[in-house]
Amino acid sequence: MGDDTRNVNNSDKPVEKAPITRRKLLMTIGAAGTALLAGGLLENKALGMSVTEAVYDTEKKKKHKNYETELGIVERKLNHVWIDLEEDFPIIPPETDDTERFKRVIKHINDSGTNNRKIYLAKAEYTIASTIQIGQRGIQIIGIRQGRPNDPSGKTEGGTRINFTGTGPLFELGTSGNGFSDAVQGFTLSHLNLTSVGGIRATLNNPMAVASNRGTYGLGTYAIKDNGNGNVELSHVQIERFEYGFWGMYSDVNSFDTVNLFYNKIAVFLGIGSSQNTLKELYSIGNDTVLKVKGGSGLRVMDSQFVKDGSATDAPIIVEDHHSPYDSAFFHRCWFEVGSSHRLDAFVKISCGDNAEPSKSIIFRDSCLAIGQKVNGEPLCKYFVRVGNASQILIDEVTAFPHSLKKLVAFEGNYSRQRVVFKGSVDWDYGDGTLHDQLGTGEGKLIAQKYTKDGFEFSGSPSILQPSFIRAYAGAQQAVPAASWTKVSFTVEATDITGQYDPVSSVFTAKTAGIYLVSTYVQWNQQTDANRTRMSVNLNGDAGAFAYIDDRVVGGANHSMSTGSVPVKLNAGQTVDIRVWSENAASLSPGGASTYLTILKLA
Structure with a gap:
């Protein structure tokens, strides 16, 4: 065989550059590429050509305007840069949705042991009818962008949405069991919208969600269910209308960054062993409960907005059984909003109810209380924090409209240790000189360090700083x-x-x-x-x-x-x-x- 670019007619015509030959392609891609070619992985109809046509047929290539782009796709496949669901795992008739091809790509990753575990979703919408079981570490699923691809309200972001029509989990990490498992750590979702649209529907209690015709959720559904793995990363993800948006047991060291939580029964649940989780720049709206911590510890919530969550019977944030001796829950620079359609008892409830497990070391720092004005003298939200079997609660500075509450804090039950410390600049009061209501028969001790226009004021039990x-x-x-x-x-x-x-x-x-x-x-x-x-x-x-x-x-x-x-x-x-x-x-x-x-x- 001679040089593929020579003038075989020995004429004076300019030599036309020949297409890349099989030999050159194989030399370029190396042994790994040869194996893939031999396996027929390049026989992809999305190119509009067979492998033979792509390599040899110049006329066919001239007709194909995107040839260079498509050759880049070939290069991407051969170099294991990522997996493109559309290119690599198309729908196979008689499949009518995307469930089976999602399962095929996960099975491919599990069976092959490949380190190429980054799955790109290029379409606007996908439909999945049953659980996608994640059984391998480090799987990443990446869409076009966060937000709804289309929306009747007109607020269309053009993102990638996965519509879940089934029940149970959409994505399940590992299998149910007790304790920690690191088998499926590192699961990542980025630039996606997960929405429950099918199954048995139940009605939220949140009045704003009901009024906006988004007041139903999929009964028994989970957007993500983590069975003891942790290290889950969510970035620019939107989760809508599930019973549980994220559910984790022994799910630690997770990172949620720029996550929208809309119209869920419980948007985030962190159970026993779910420690050292970081939630940053969350934006929630219309959930019955946006965050429930039961047995977790070491939680950090920063720069987040909680908007019009909760109902007359549901607190937006619930903390129970949080008493690790070395960890705390920390809320920093968060926005807590209650709108005119709401009537909340408390925005945050800590170990409330009969026989509640104890909680301690919970800190709210630089909180913005965007509480709507009272209606006929009645507050839209009675209390910022309601305390049951809990102590070592610190509220360090509140701004905006704390005066729209009935009181800053309420104590309930007959628990022997109920202690809250408040520190902050105060230019408001509740008319009786106190910041709390005692609704039970327990200790109910609030110590306030207030900075007023008249100077520093200390109030509370004199036993805290008694002279000797x-x-x-x-x-x-x-x-x-x-x-x-x-x-x-x-x-x-x-x-x-x-x-x-x-x-x-x-x-x-x-x-x-x-x-x-x-x-x-x-x-x-x-x-x-x-x-x-x-x-x-x-x-x-x-x-x-x-x-x-x-x-x-x-x-x-x-x-x-x-x-x-x-x-x-x-x-x-x-x-x-x-x-x-x-x-x-x-x-x-x-x-x-x-x-x-x-x-x-x-x-």
């Missing part, structure tokens, strides 16, 4: 032997806020480290002329003085006193007592105004 202070005095006259250091007996405890003084031993024991001011006054009964008296502060029972605070000589046979004070830095558990010395035998007068001790914690 004791006062004790001598209940009876006390003899002091000559020339012997003697501990003063302050046997009557007048004040001891934090339980640090023992009147039996007359010893103060610091519960917490800090600086304490020790002050004492003792009155001596009539003494011998020129008698010398001294007084000291002693630590930890040591015989040697920590500080001498009084030393004097009495003139004449008179009464006298010893007095003094000194700041002392103590660690927790260290002790303080007071001792006196007299050159001659003497005695101390009893009484609260005669012989007493005070100790005040300064810092």
Whole structure:
């Protein structure tokens, strides 16, 4: 065989460049390409040509205007860059929807073990009637763009939509079971709209969804169901009208970024073991409940908008059984909106109801409360957060319209630990000077640190930042032997806020480290002329003085006193007592105004 570009007629005519030969094509694509050609994978009718025509038939190629593009498709296939569902897995008659070809491409990935697991969807709409079972790690499904390909409202984004007409999960990761499994980690959806359109329909409670004719969802449907895998990535995805948009059990380290959640019964459910999930820039509207966390932990929700979710019987956000000792749920810079058609009891409910599992360490920071105005004096949403069996809840700054609520927080039930801390700038109030309602018989403790136009204001239980202070005095006259250091007996405890003084031993024991001011006054009964008296502060029972605070000589046979004070830095558990010395035998007068001790914690 000679050079395919030579002039075989030896004429003076310009040489016409011949089509790429089989030899050159095979040399270009290498061994892997040869195997694919041998397998007939290039025999693709989408090119409009057979392999033979594509390689040799110049006239056929001239008629095919997109030949270079199509040759690029061949190159893409040979180099395993991605899988194009339209090119590589067309519908095979008598198939009437896309279910089987989705299953074929997943089976191809499972069976071949290929690392080419990126599936592109180039059409506007696909229809799937039964569950697509994902059994391999790292599968990616990518559409044209997020949003509806067409919509009666006219808000058409031209995206790729998968219409699910069946029941159960649309995409199921792994098989049902308990505990973690890493077999199907790394499942990714990007630039897609998933919509439940078939099956048995049920009605949402959300009034806005019902009013907009989008108030039904597929009973028993899941857009994505993850059975213990995790590492799911959703980017620019829209999920509509499922019973569960995303459902995960032991589903951890997931990342949802720019995800729209519309008209679902429960848009996102994170069950037991579903920890360290990051939800960023969510946009929800018309769901009964947009987020339910039951047993998950370490949740981070950031820069998200929750718009007109919930109903009179459904809270938009529910957190239950969230009490891991090392994790928290964190909502940062989120928008919480309630419209005029709504009547919510609370936007967020934390471990509410009878016998609720405990929750703790839940933080709301820089929250924008877009709550509509009250109607005839009645709020559209009574409370931002309703607390049952929960503690360590922090609400750090709220803006916009918190005054449209009945109260910021409500406590329910008879739980022994119910604690919320609020910190923020406040130029509004609810008329009675409080930020919460006590609806039950539990602890119901809200501590507020408010920055007002008049300055800083602290309110709440005084037990949170109680001062450490004791006062004790001598209940009876006390003899002091000559020339012997003697501990003063302050046997009557007048004040001891934090339980640090023992009147039996007359010893103060610091519960917490800090600086304490020790002050004492003792009155001596009539003494011998020129008698010398001294007084000291002693630590930890040591015989040697920590500080001498009084030393004097009495003139004449008179009464006298010893007095003094000194700041002392103590660690927790260290002790303080007071001792006196007299050159001659003497005695101390009893009484609260005669012989007493005070100790005040300064810092």
